[in-house]
Amino acid sequence: MNGPVSDELPFWKTKRLGDMTRAEWESLCDGCGRCCLLKLEDEDTGEIYATDVACRLLDEGTCRCTDYENRQAVIPSCVKLTPQRLDELSWLPPSCAYRRLQEGADLPWWHPLVSGTAESVHLAGMSVRGRTVREADVPEEDLEDRIVDWPLCLGPD
Numbered sequence: 001m002n003g004p005v006s007d008e009l010p011f012w013k014t015k016r017l018g019d020m021t022r023a024e025w026e027s028l029c030d031g032c033g034r035c036c037l038l039k040l041e042d043e044d045t046g047e048i049y050a051t052d053v054a055c056r057l058l059d060e061g062t063c064r065c066t067d068y069e070n071r072q073a074v075i076p077s078c079v080k081l082t083p084q085r086l087d088e089l090s091w092l093p094p095s096c097a098y099r100r101l102q103e104g105a106d107l108p109w110w111h112p113l114v115s116g117t118a119e120s121v122h123l124a125g126m127s128v129r130g131r132t133v134r135e136a137d138v139p140e141e142d143l144e145d146r147i148v149d150w151p152l153c154l155g156p157d
Contacts (some may be wrong), residue, residue: 011112012101018083025083028097030121032113033063033128034151035079038135039091040143047092051146063127070107094154095126 011024020028038053057065057075065071069080079089081098092099097107107114110124121127131150138146 012097012107012113015097016083017086017101020083027113029097029099029119030097030126031063032093032095032121032126033058033132035081035091035094036063036065036094037128037151038143038146039134040147049147050091050093050149050151051143052128052148052151053130053135053138053143053146054128056135058132059129060132060134061129063129065120093151 008019011020012028017025023152033054034050034056035059038051038055040049040051041047042049043105052061055065055075055078057067057071057078059066067074072080080087081089084103086092086098086102089099094100096106097111101109108124109115110120110126112118112120122129130149133146
């Protein structure tokens with residue numbers, strides 16, 4: 001016989017984003033690192049383009065910020081995600097848990113809250129692990145040459 005089965009739904013299925021505790025909100029981040037890629041904005045159209053250039057604070061192995069608590073002081077352009085700001089952050093990848101839940105979708109099988117392991121996001125190929133270059137290695141004038149479309153792909157559900 002397997003362990004006890006709970007009929008209780010997980011918090012992300014019962015709470016609105018704005019009603020979550022800080023710990024619940026933070027746990028929604030799947031650790032993919034896609035939002036930590038440098039982006040370029042077309043000045044004429046406002047369109048946002050992702051690059052494969054990782055923020056200097058991104059740990060390329062874990063795909064987590066190396067100074068999360070101080071990231072906005074170190075990188076003033078780093079965006080703090082809040083439920084109130086989600087509507088204005090159209091550059092979030094469609095795989096992002098915050099975006100998915102806001103749009104009424106569920107978390108995918110590879111999300112750590114569903115799978116029970118932080119490695120699942122990497123094993124599913126949804127993270128930036130092994131796909132980025134360091135910010136220090138790319139001159140600013142070469143960023144346009146680093147535009148990629150894979151960060152904006154949904155991935156396996």
